[in-house]
Amino acid sequence: MAIIQWRPFRDITHWESLPTIDTLQAEMNRLFQQLSPSGNGDGELMAFIPSAELEDTPEAIHLKLEIPGLEAKDLDIQVTDRSVSISGERKSETKTEEKGAVRSEFRYGKFERIIPLPVQVKTDAAHAEYKNGILTLDLPKSAEDKKKVVKVEVK
Template identity: 35%
Template sequence: MALVRWNPYGEFDALRRQMDRLFEDVTEHGGLDTRNWNPAVEMQDKGDSIVLKVQLPGLDGKDLDITATREAVTIAGEYRRESEEKKNGLFRSEFFYGSFKRTVGMPVPIQNNNANADFTDGVLTLTLPKVEEAVNRTVKIDLAGETPGLAAAER
């Protein structure tokens, strides 16, 4: 009769493997929580405007709803599943399907009525002109007590 040494950590390892399989099965069959999915964004200050780029691969422009206020831009849309007959042979899908909505706050007020949008190769590019007072302008500041425009003899 052979003596087998018992390893208590072996039980934990078996439990971990079973839990890994369980979570893999859950996420493989739609249990993955995608409610909080947001597209990636990139924002640049171009002086007189803000350029906002949003990655939306696989979408058509007709699937997007873009709204803007002076303080924020909201992009909403929906990724739709392909028709059921095209799913033959599918073993696993980690693609996101469903609706999303992303609101991006602006660092300065924008002229939302003059915004421009371009959607090319899955990247939405929004050019958002700043309101006039938000454009960085250089102005001369006079010293207190000095009256601008008067010659030294008149002071």
């Protein structure tokens, strides 16, 4: 990811010509346009972060992530007792035979998402399935967390 230096007053040479609100707004718009995937044709500045859905049942944690356009072999899933890390890379397959421009609004590149889990899970019993762009993870809870009930005294 590139670092962008924001210089909102780069065109000002004298203090008398301080920027107006409109000038500041234009500079902010220019900055956000540079960060957008279609702003200047350099879509690498905005990272792809898969959307996630977590369901906590008495027996397990069920996690679904929306990761379209990949194959199961392109995903790297690592489970610890308190978090899940999903990473991968969406590669561009654009080929042009003639001298022409190609415009793409798809996001390509590496991504990683680490999701903290609300309870401990059995890492060796984790199960994953990837179908139609949806990654589904079933993470059974560890026995100590399933039975864990804490009584809180009220004073």
